[in-house]
Amino acid sequence: MKLAILFGGASYEHEISIVSAITVKGKLESKFDLSFIFCDQDHQFYLIEPSKMKAVTFSRGEHRKMAKLGLINGGFEQRGLFGTKRHEMPVLNLIHGGDGEDGSIASLFDFFHIPFIGPRKEASMFSFDKHYTKWLAASLGVKTLPYEIVRKDEKRAVATAYPFIVKPARLGSSIGVSIVREAGELDYALDVAFEFDEVVVIEPFMAGVKEYNLAGFSARGEITYSIVEEPQKAEFLDFEKKYLDFSRSGHVAEAAVSEALVGQLRDAFKAIYAPLFEGALIRCDFFEIEGEVYLNEINPIPGSMANYLFEDFSASIQKLLGSLPDKKAIRVNYDYIHSISQAKGK
The missing domain is CATH 3.40.50.20 (Rossmann fold)
Known part of the structure; x- marks a missing residue:
C-alpha cells in the first residue's frame, strides 16, 4: 500500500x-x-x-x-x-x-x-487555537479549566490567582509556555509568549493533578481508541522534553486506572472527535480533578502520530486509510448560462 x-x-x-x-x-x-x-x-x-x-x-x-x-x-x-x-x-x-x-x-x-x-480545515480551526478549543469543548459539554485571554495590544491585566500558566494560543510543543508564581514574573512570561503569538491563554496551574492521554480515530463509523497513558513528567513538559517525546517509538505502559475513568475519558474523546475530526488520528490530553475529566488540549497531529499508544500502529493506519472522508466533486455543466443564452437567442 x-x-x-x-x-x-x-x-x-x-x-x-x-x-x-x-x-x-x-x-x-x-x-x-x-x-x-x-x-x-x-x-x-x-x-x-x-x-x-x-x-x-x-x-x-x-x-x-x-x-x-x-x-x-x-x-x-x-x-x-x-x-x-x-x-x-x-x-x-x-x-x-x-x-x-x-x-x-x-x-x-x-x-x-x-x-x-x-484534520480537515474546520477541525484545524478549533484545535489549532486553544481559545477556540475551549469554545468547542463547552459547546459539546466537555469541561475545561477556567481561563482568560490576554492580547498583545491590550492592557496586561490578569484576574487569575497565582500560580498560573501562560500559553501562546496557537502554538504547541510547550514553546513559549511559562508558569507564573508571582506578579514579578508576569511581564517576562507574557513577553516570551508574545514572541510567538499575539494572543495568550492563561489558566490556573494545577500542581499534582492527574493527567491522561488518549488517542484514537474513526473508521467505518467506529472509533478505535488507543491505550490510556499517564505521562510521567515534572511540572510540565518543556520544549526540550517534548522534543525527545516526539521521537518515541516504543510501546508505553497502560495507565493503571479504573474502567469507570477509562469510560469517562473515551466519552469525552468521542464528544470532541465525532463532529469534526473524521479522517484524522488525534490525541486528547485530559486532567482528572476530583473524579471529573477535563480536556486540556487537542493534538490534531500528535507527535510521531502517537504511535506508542497503539498495539499495532501500522494496522491502525491501514484501517484509517480505508475510511477517509471523500469530498464530493462538483461538476459544472453551465445549464444556467446556456438557458440564458437560448432565451436571448445567442
Whole structure:
C-alpha cells in the first residue's frame, strides 16, 4: 500500500515535524510503500530519498539537491528533462503547528482533491487555537479549566490567582509556555509568549493533578481508541522534553486506572472527535480533578502520530486509510448560462 509522509512546513515546530517523520518511517516502512515529501520554510516541496531521511539532511540543506514537486489535481508532479512523473497516493499530514494544523494543508489538499490523513480545515480551526478549543469543548459539554485571554495590544491585566500558566494560543510543543508564581514574573512570561503569538491563554496551574492521554480515530463509523497513558513528567513538559517525546517509538505502559475513568475519558474523546475530526488520528490530553475529566488540549497531529499508544500502529493506519472522508466533486455543466443564452437567442 502506497503512502506519502508530508513533513516540515513554515512553523516554529518545523524541526519537531522532521523528528516525527523519521520516527514514523521506522514504524511504517515494513508495511507500506512509503514516499517522503518535505515542505521547506518557503513552501517548496521536495521528494526525499528514503535513505536520506536523517535530520542532518535538512539541517545541512542537502534536500535542495533532490527532486522538486508541484501540486496537481490528485497529487504531486515531478518535472524533469524527459517529461513529468505523477505521484498520486494518500498523504499522512505530519506537519506540526502552522501550515499543518492551522488548516492550510487541509484546504490545499481539498482544493487539489488529494486524499489525506489529518484534520480537515474546520477541525484545524478549533484545535489549532486553544481559545477556540475551549469554545468547542463547552459547546459539546466537555469541561475545561477556567481561563482568560490576554492580547498583545491590550492592557496586561490578569484576574487569575497565582500560580498560573501562560500559553501562546496557537502554538504547541510547550514553546513559549511559562508558569507564573508571582506578579514579578508576569511581564517576562507574557513577553516570551508574545514572541510567538499575539494572543495568550492563561489558566490556573494545577500542581499534582492527574493527567491522561488518549488517542484514537474513526473508521467505518467506529472509533478505535488507543491505550490510556499517564505521562510521567515534572511540572510540565518543556520544549526540550517534548522534543525527545516526539521521537518515541516504543510501546508505553497502560495507565493503571479504573474502567469507570477509562469510560469517562473515551466519552469525552468521542464528544470532541465525532463532529469534526473524521479522517484524522488525534490525541486528547485530559486532567482528572476530583473524579471529573477535563480536556486540556487537542493534538490534531500528535507527535510521531502517537504511535506508542497503539498495539499495532501500522494496522491502525491501514484501517484509517480505508475510511477517509471523500469530498464530493462538483461538476459544472453551465445549464444556467446556456438557458440564458437560448432565451436571448445567442
